[in-house]
Amino acid sequence: MLNSVAAIANPFTRLFDDQSQYWIDNSGHMTLGIVMLCICSALVLGFLISLLYMFTNRKHGYAQSYVIAMPMLSSMVATVIIMMCLMIDNSSGTKAAITLTGAFSLTRFRSAPGDPKDIAYIFFALVMGVVCGIGYVGYAGLIFLVMAAVLLVLHFTNFAAPKTQDMTLKVTIPEDLNYNGLFDSIMNKYTTEWKLRRVKTTDFGTLFDLVYDVHVKQDIDQKKFIDEIRTLNGNLNVTLVLYRYDDQIYNTKNK
Secondary structure, three states, X not given: OHHHHHHHHHHHHHOOOOXXXXXXXXXXXXXXXXXXXXXXXXXXXXXXXXXXXXXXXXXXXXXXXXXXXXXXXXXXXXXXXXXXXXXXXXXXXXHHHHHHHHHHHHOOOOXXXXXXXXXXXXXXXXXHHHHHHOOOHHHHHHHHHHHHHHHHHHHHOOOOOOOEEEEEEEXXXXXXXXXXXXXXXXXXHHEEXXXXXXXXXXXXXXXXXXXXXXXXXXXXXXXXXXXXXXXXXXXXXXXXXXXXXOOHHHOHHHO
């Protein structure tokens, strides 16, 4: 009975062993099954990471190409590591050197600058590919569970979320309206901090465009904020946008 239990448990306990020791059989040939186990494990874990990314970004949206890149990246990194390990000595020290100096230098992810959290997911997939590639499939699954739990806790607790929103406010006023101190009371009511960034004349000098950096309070009614400004600027244009989506024409550094 005990032997039967041990036989059943053995495949599961071996998942936490270095699977690369089973890549070469007694005849000196590659064991295809174990190699495929490591690659497929990396692919599955990369796919689970992409699902986790989709879940945590469902409110903000995400790019399909970014989601597809994660399982592909993890499986390709695992394949590279396996092939490199098969070509050299099977010692753990050599594989550790490959992991640190080979994988991270051969695998490059290039994209436009974005959210640092998105880059963290890419490195998450990269790590899963490396761990599976050196043969520790069980530990790769364990690391995934721990990191996924941490990411979910941070997501549901809204950890480190700021109490204000960095936004850009553009207000159009007529040329005969003195803007100095005009909106101070409204700014103090709806924002925690604000600064006038730029003043520009438009329509042959008949209008002024005022551009402010504002830290808008999270619990305010943005419509009331805009409506109160409209009562002072003659009901002309008022634009309020998130700072990171603000277009470049408001950036004085590029002028």
